[in-house]
């Protein structure tokens with residue numbers, strides 16, 4: 464029996480009948496403004512803001528608004544199956560939690576809270592290299608939950624190999640390699656506050672617990688954290704990579720590899736030619752190149768070009784169930800949820816992440832049914848109008 468995510472709706476109404484309203488909004492876009500009131504200005508703008516003028520953050524949302532669903536009637540859509548399987552990972556719906564680093568600036572339980580909420584719902588999480596908890600701690604919190612690992616590719620091969628082997632050993636099954644953030648984008652909101660969480664020792668749990676990284680240091684991170692932080696920052700920023708270097712990752716990772724940050728159809732083709740297993744069409748939520756194209760606008764051409772050879776995942780701008788539906792209809796095999804779950808974390812730790820995820824999945828489930836779709840496999844551009 465497929466998971467009935469839509470039942471969260473009746474659960475909320477019934478609790479209201481008993482006098483209890485949801486603790487935080489069921490609308491992901493409202494959670495952003497309520498999170499602002501809860502969070503310190505530095506961490507809030509680190510999460511919310513984008514590169515430059517913010518035009519790509521806006522473009523990501525506007526692209527979703529340009530597509531409209533055309534609901535069909537009398538399609539026997541009472542029982543729906545949203546489940547799917549991707550790169551060997553079964554999932555109850557085609558939704559994953561995007562890699563988001565430094566979650567300790569949002570909530571003290573950080574990635575551990577996220578890992579527990581994701582596991583409870585069976586939703587895969589993608590752990591960031593910039594995690595505030597170690598690879599092994601997050602795996603323990605995630606338990607039997609599905610998990611993937613996202614790499615910010617260090618320019619030291621031994622450190623890279625060590626991190627990858629830890630992730631594999633700790634049960635992360637797919638490697639996501641983020642290519643669009645080999646150096647930080649120009650982010651005026653963070654710059655105006657001179658706020659970079661890494662310099663405060665946040666988001667460095669993975670290198671600090673890594674034997675190969677520690678072996679390079681004159682003093683341990685516990686003795687001289689500033690030196691260790693700077694060593695790490697220069698190891699993961701400032702060095703762009705080339706296609707020629709991808710075989711190194713294959714040598715050190717025997718599971719599926721997905722390239723994140725792909726925005727050009729030729730890069731997607733090249734990823735497929737290079738033997739990669741998937742791409743994530745993403746502009747990092749508009750945090751890297753101001754004025755970059757909306758991720759949704761390039762999804763159809765990429766899905767058409769390589770969707771029959773490799774998995775095409777999508778993120779950047781997903782806020783509602785209909786957004787998930789639209790991205791799937793335009794060719795994505797799954798979407799990654801970013802900022803909304805981070806706002807959930809800010810509101811209520813594990814319970815907040817769970818609430819945001821349940822809201823998105825319920826909205827997606829209900830919108831699927833009401834638009835006449837029984838399964839994700841049947842979605843195609845024909846359910847949309849521009």
Ligand SMILES: Cc1cc2nc3c(=O)[nH]c(=O)nc-3n(C[C@H](O)[C@H](O)[C@H](O)COP(=O)(O)O)c2cc1C
Pocket residue numbers: 509510511523561562563564565591592593613641723745746747748749778779780781800801802803805
């Ligand atoms: C606070 C924050 C931290 C992020 N950290 C990472 C990261 O460590 N690795 C990564 O690949 N992407 C990171 N991302 C990008 C997300 O994985 C995803 O691409 C983005 O959030 C999607 O845009 P949206 O949140 O507007 O939907 C981060 C995003 C945010 C908001």
